[in-house]
Amino acid sequence: MLEAIEWSKISRGSTDAWLYFYEDFLEVYDNALRKRTGSYYTPPEVVGAMVRLVDDALRSPALFDQAKGFASADVTVADPAVGTGTFLLGVFRQIAQTVEQDEGPGAIAAAVTAATRRLIGFELQFGPFAVAQLRLLAEMHTLIPGGAAPDLRLYVTDTLGNPYLEEERLPQLYQPIARSRRDANKIKRSEPITVVIGNPPYKEKAKGRGGWVEQGTAGREAPLDRWVPPPQWKVGAHAKHLKNLYVYFWRWATWKVFGTGLHDSTGLEETDRAGIVCFITVAGFLNGPGFQKMRDDLRRSCNEVWVIDCSPEGHQPEVATRIFQGVQHPVCIVLASRTPKKDSNVPARVRFHSLPSGRREDKFAALARLSLEDQAWTDCPSGWREPFLPKAGADWASCVALDDLFVYNGSGVMPGRTWVIAPDAQSLQERWSTLQHEKEAATKEELFYPHQGGDKTVNKRAKKGLAGHELRPQSVAQDRGPCIAPTGYAFRSFDRQWIIPDNRLINRPNPTLWDWHSRQQVYVTAPEDRSPSGGPALTVTALIPDLHHYAGRGGRVFPLWRDSSATLSNVKPALLSHLSKAYGCGVSAEDVIAYVAGIVAHPGFTTHFKEDLLQPGLRVPVTADAKLFEQACQLGREVVWLHTFGERYANPAKNRPSRPPRMTASEAPRIPKEGAIPGAPEPLPDTMDYDPSLRRLRVGKGYIDNVSPAMWAYAVSGKEVIHQWFGYRKLDRSRPVIGDRRPPSALDDIQLEHWPAEYTSELLNLLHVLGRLVALEPKQQRVLEDIVQGPLLGAEDLKREGALNAPPKLTDEPTDGPAQAKLL
Ligand SMILES: C[S@@+](CC[C@H](N)C(=O)[O-])C[C@H]1O[C@@H](n2cnc3c(N)ncnc32)[C@H](O)[C@@H]1O
Structure with a gap:
């Protein structure tokens, strides 16, 4: 039957033909399953680069010294999530290329036939499995012309399943499948693997889906347990992020290739193993606090770790920049290598390289040029638990972490x-x-x-x-x-x-926020587990904030006060007295919030610290200069007043009246008579667009004039404020239901039938606020530059001098004021 197929017509000529076949095929075959299993096919450019980099590592005399790389007879390779077989195909082609260069084209067929014994693929789903088999057989047909296609070692199996399961306990499946699973288990148990390579599935909140890797065998440690941070590290709240399919695959691969935790998980004796794991996955483990033990373990088991950041744009980048168009999380390629006799007390050397921001084609080109020998790699810190990211620049390191300024931070309302x-x-x-x-x-x-x-x-x-x-x-x-x-x-x-x-x-609801709320309260909201990607790096509000207040994704809330009578400062009191002494004048909690807003809440901050912000966690440069502090505060008071729509930090003498902010008459956005946004009986408008030549913002049949392009484009980490604001008020507010999420309650459909005057007023308020914020930006930028160029009160010094010490704890009881706040 294979002979009857004109393989060349199907696959050659266009190397990607199979991928599209796969995409289309799976679209029909198993769309829901594909989403549930987190399957995204890997672009051939990425596969080519990963295969080449691993080949280089295998050849490197300093590492494995296998002169023929993947073509060496000692090298066994597994792709544990084989999908359509793109990686194995890449490895076969690499072998053919090596042999052709080294021995001549006549040697390819025998070498490839021999290599089929050393290349292994596991796949859970039948759809991609069948495609992988067809693709690889077609390739064999080309590489071994006229010869019989050798058996491929592809298995339908759950990679994460228990390889020690007694064979008779396998359910009575269709026999070839039972055999496939049995054979796969044998490989998992006893066949040494040199290289695990691939693109494992990604699925967060995958508790209970990690099979044996997550659950282990009764009475023994599960392989994943090795990466659970111990309680004394106090990062337990973040450990839930380990429950992700890609982490299970990383753990499986390190267990299989490096043998880490073999004894604890099976009771078998551990031998010294060596090899390479190279995966492309989402990048959370590079710096997430919940992954400290994983990084610690990788540093102990490996000699070298290479990290390629494929998403320098940060979270939710534009689709054209993404390696996987459907994945909005940052993605990285990591190659971790262990040579024999690795001393677990010497941390691996971790190197980092970032692909250029921008179009995916530019990224592919940069990947094609990259080599392990390159000068382009930057060393990462060597501390066991530290991120797999370059050390922060000296200035950044001397800035104070935003969290350290405050006694309390919490999440917004969920x-x-x-x-x-x-x-x-x-x-x-x-x-x-x-x-x-x-x-x-x-x-x-x-x-x-x-x-x-x-x-x-x-x-x-x-x-x-x-x-x-x-x-x-x-x-x-x-x-x-x-x-x-x-x-x-x-x-x-x-x-x-x-x-x-x-x-x-x-x-x-986060009761603390409600307990402490008052007409004086101010909340700063900032991203937590990712970096701001543009616009203000934090925002401020006078109202109790949502969990996703900052840019639509979970972040932290930093209130100004720790009580509802606005007397107990949430800025650390020790810091207030330290700063008062340093500047020779009283510094209040309101001043510190203003200072922070003044220098952090504008796009210049994000641009200035772009490199440092690769690693999430905002920091604030604290000037040693009293005058600069006051300048930043002055700007910041206006920023807070603007962000809170005039409800906080009002001071009429300083042009900050206690009402919604307004631009000067000549700059002010206005609705001409003909521009009225119609209310009843017209239905709600459904469109909004902007005409830069007329400076006109159209809202359905109405419009607002004198809207500057900068107001229209104002964005908080990629979220365009006006566009999004309208999105929640227009006629059709439905949003795509992502993944297996339930559609929202039908109550959501109850909305006003007509555009009310209050929407128009709020839209005008918003435009005025954004217009005035844009006007402040150059001043904020200047003060920031002056501050970072001048002397800073360094984070370490402040720590040493006790300025960042937390005050004694209060009881957890909600407090109505300091009188009721009891010291423990
Ligand atoms: C991201 S895709 C791999 C894509 C592949 N490298 C390619 O380019 O075509 C992940 C694959 O892993 C498979 N998979 C998911 N969970 C698995 C498991 N527990 N065991 C084996 N394969 C699994 C999915 O069915 C999917 O085909």
Whole structure:
């Protein structure tokens, strides 16, 4: 049958033909499964570069000294997530090329036939497995013309499954599959592998999906346990990120190639093993705190680790820059190598190289040029747990971590159901009343939108309310009253909405924020596990913020006050007295927040520290110069006033009245008579666009004039503020449901029918705020440059002098003021 196929027509000529076949094939065959298993095919350019780099490492006299690289008879190779076989194909081609150069074309067929015994692939799904088999057979047909196609060592198996499972305990499957699994298990148990290479699946929150690697054998440590950070490292909250398919595959590969944890997981004796693991995966493990033990273990087991950052753009980069178009997380290639007799007390040398930002084609070109010998690599720190990222520059290291300035930081409100938030209070009241009037219990439950294993349901009673708002002890199902009065809510940076402040409806309200809320409170929100990629690196709000307030992704909230009477500073008191002494004048908590906003909340900060920000975690340069401190504070007070729409830091004498900020009359955006955005009876508008030549922002049938391109383009880490603001108020607010997520509650569909005047007012407020912020940016940039060029109060010095010490702990009880705050 193979002979009857014109292979050349199918695959040669266009090397990628199979990939498209795969994409199209799987699209139809198993789309849901493909998403669930996190399968994204690997571009041939990436596979080619990874295969070449591993080949170089195998040949390197300093490492493995295998003169023929992959073509050496001693080298065994496995791709544990073979997909369509792109990596194995790449390895076969590399072998053919080596043999051709070294021995001549006549030697290829025999070498490739021999190599089929050393190349192994595991795959879970039948679809890609079949494609991989066809692709590799077609390749064999070309490399071994006229010869019989040798057997390929491809197996349908769960790579992460227990290889020690008794054979008779395997379920009675279709025989060839049972055989495939048996043979695969034998390889996993006893065949040494030199190289594991591939593109393992990515799937976060994959608890329970890591098979034996995650669960292990009864009475023994699971392989993954080796990477769980010990409690005394205090990073337990982040360890959940280990529960990701790609991490399970990394752990499987290090177990298999380096033999790490073999004894603990199986009781077998550990022998000295050597080899290479080379994967392309998402990049969270390079610096995430939850991966400290993984990095520690890799530094102990390997001699060399090479890291290629494929996404210098950071999180959610533009699609044209992505290696995998469907993956919005940063991606990296890591090659980890261990030679025999590695001393586990000497950390591996970790080197880093970043591909250029920009189009994926430029990245492919840079990858094609890269070699392990290059000067382009930068050394990373050698501390066991430190990130696999270059050391921060000297200036950056002397800046103070944002977290260190504050006593407390927490996450914003996580409602867990979007219907409790809306851009107007009326929609919330209508949603509540719809829920209340629903007679059918099951539908009511569905509308409420409970979460599997989640703690809030229609029938649950509340013991406590949210501070400052009514308590309704009865369950939602029994509640006959109107909804608890909606209150202002900082939904996204510069997007003020409304929430029902009802503890029965909000999954994780973060009671601390509600306890400490007041008309004086100010919240700084900043990204946590990723770096700002443009615009202000933090934002400020006067309203209780959402978990995703900063740029739509989970971050941290830093309040100004630690109580509702605004007397207990959340900026460390030790720092306030230190700065007061250093500058020779009183420095208040409000000043420090203003200073931070002044120098961090503008695009110049992100640009200046671009290289340093490769590693998430904001830092603030603290000037030693009292005058510069005051200059930054002055700008920062205006920034806070603007970000809070005039609700905080008002000072009429300084042109900061206690009302929404306004630009001067000549700069101000205006709605001409003909531009009115129609309200009733017109439906809500559905389009918004900007005409730069007219400086006109069109909203449905209406428009606003005198809108500058900079206002329109204003973005917070890639999120365009005006565009997003409108997205939450237009007629069609539906968003694509990603992955296996449930569609939102039908209550979400309840929205105003007509554009209300309050939306127009808020849009104008927003434009004025953004316009004034843009005007401040050059001044902020100048002060920042002056500060970083002048003397700083270095982080280490401040630490040594106790300025960053936390005050004694208060009891966890909610406090109404300092009088009730008891010292422990
Ligand atoms: C990212 S894709 C690999 C793509 C492949 N390198 C290519 O370029 O075509 C990951 C593959 O791993 C497979 N996979 C997922 N979980 C697996 C498991 N537990 N064992 C084996 N294969 C698995 C998926 O079916 C998918 O084909």
